[in-house]
Amino acid sequence: MELHYRLDAALAHEHLADAALSAAVEQFPDVVVRRRAAEGPADQILLQAAATANLLVISRRPECRTDCVTPPPNRPDRLDRDFVAQAPNRCWVADFTHIKTWSGVVHAAFVVDTFSRRIVGWSAATVKETVFVLDALEMAIWQRDREQHPIQPGELIHHSDAGSTQYTSFRLAEHLDAAGIAASIGSVGDGCDNALMESAIGLYKTELIKLQRPWKTLSQVELATAEWADWYNHRRLHGEIGHIPPAEHEANYSRELTKPQVTTTI
Incomplete structure (x- = not known):
């Protein structure tokens, strides 16, 4: 079971020493994120510990559909569910989600x-057109340039699923080709082919969208998303990279x- 505690680390260790821990976050106090509903003795221990620590428990269920379709031949699945970089x-993975607001979707x-789990680009819009996923890609390229770690032609793979026309469009393919980025597309309707991105979006919905609804406008979602992405990159602890933030993992x-190489002579 994977847990993400947003509370003091010492208190978390006192109640569940084997849990994966996250740092305290002022805007989201006292929250535990669980991957499934209580099913066995270990889950009951978690619920009791959460109640003792006065924590709110949120469950989320990963979805994995299996109605697979072969991706376009000119943009094959170059990852085959191997997200290790x-x-x-x-390797960059990409996807989008929807948020209901009072003024529309x-x-x-x-x-x-995928190396650090860092969100390198994002975008929000009220119109679901190719330009809105291009904006996220352009932000990612700009972000790496600004940090003086530009992408190198021929080294980077951009992976998405085939279920959205925005990611299979000719316009996106042109942008990727012009930047020297290899396009990779998973199967239609199979979330497991883009599981790492599905997990990141699941955290976004669980840790931000569901907790702070109702949402009123696009600008409100944009501001909150910017703040959450900054926290996610620089302060949130990720178990997959040694319980440190993505930015720290990249800095290491x-x-x-x-680091200077030490050589010895005999």
Whole structure:
């Protein structure tokens, strides 16, 4: 069972020492995110510990559909569900979700670097057209340029699922080709082919959208998404990368690359 505690680490260890921990977050106090509803003894222990610590427990269920269709031949699935990258800017995954607001539906697109789980680009819009996923891609490219870690032609794969015409459009393919990014597309209707991105969007919906609804406008969603993405990248602890934030994981990698090599002579 994977847990994400947003409370003091010492208090979390006192109640569940084997849990994956996140740092305290002022805007989201006392929240535990669980992957499934209580089913066994371990789950009952979790619920009792949460009640003792005065925590709110939120359940989320990962979805994995199996009505698979072969991706377009010119943009094959280059990952085959292997989301492990050896360095930043080797593999980006992308997808979008929907948020109901009082003024209409808002669509939010994200681009995540699989090496660090970092959100490198995102976009929100009220019109679900290709340009809105292009905005997330362009932000990701700009972000890496600004950090002086630009993408290198031929090194990066951009992966999405085939269920949305925005990601299978000729316009997006042109942008990827012009930037030297290899396009990769999973099967239609199979969330497991883009599981890492599905997980990130699940956290976004659980940790932000569901907690702060009702939402009124696009601008309100944009502001909250910007704040959440900054927290997610710089302060949220991720168990997959050693219980540190994505930005710290990338900084550690860069530091290792620039560390002077010690040689010995005999």
